[in-house]
Amino acid sequence: MxxxxxxxxxxxxxxxxxxxxxxxxxxxxxxxxxxxxxxxxxxxxxxxxxxxxxxxxxxxxxIFFTSGGTESNNWAIKGTALEKSVFGKHIITTKIEHPSVIQTCKQLERFGFEVTYLDVDSNGIVNVDQL
Missing domain, CATH: 1.10.12 (Lyase 2-enoyl-coa Hydratase; Chain  A, domain 2)
Structure with a gap:
């Protein structure tokens, strides 16, 4: 298999x-x-x-031990976004991120963050022209 x-x-x-x-x-x-x-x-x-x-x-x-990828993504994204929010509230990510990344970004949108979700092509290359 x-x-x-x-x-x-x-x-x-x-x-x-x-x-x-x-x-x-x-x-x-x-x-x-x-x-x-x-x-x-x-x-x-x-x-x-x-x-x-x-x-x-x-x-x-x-070093922080977490239960897995979802918890790690939440910590990293929310922690950074909230800590650095005094410098701006704009997050840039892609539409193909792990669901835990997308859901965390959507939650941050409800707290006033602007999130840009970039497209990627069939090779996984980010479309930076959308910036």
Whole structure:
């Protein structure tokens, strides 16, 4: 079988799955809880954040773990739009973005943002003449 839906979900690497199962079975506490299982989970999460930060040459405080692409898109778009709104409220995107991007932009339109949705051609090239 050939799987063509990797944009929705992708098979996890075996090594990553093994590590995930081991950590999930041993450190299943809520990392926000004050009991020992929570403290242990928080320490594992903190170490993972530091490892990812090191790989990306950034500070651990710059690493955020989310539940997936939709939550990440929401954070990135809303966070940037609201933080930078003092400089303007115009967002430019394409008509072929992930639904979570389109829906977030539509929500921001209800809050007074202007959103330009650019067309793309059959090769995925953005029509910048629409700007």
């Amino acid at each position: 050939i799987y063509f839906d990797n944009a929705a979900t992708t098979k996890i690497y075996d090594d990553a799955l093994t590590s995930y199962v081991q950590v999930s079975q041993k450190f299943f506490g809520n990392p926000s809880s004050l009991h020992q299982l929570g403290v242990d989970a928080y320490q594992v999460l903190t170490k993972a954040r530091a490892q990812v930060a090191s790989l990306l040459s950034v500070q651990p405080e710059e």
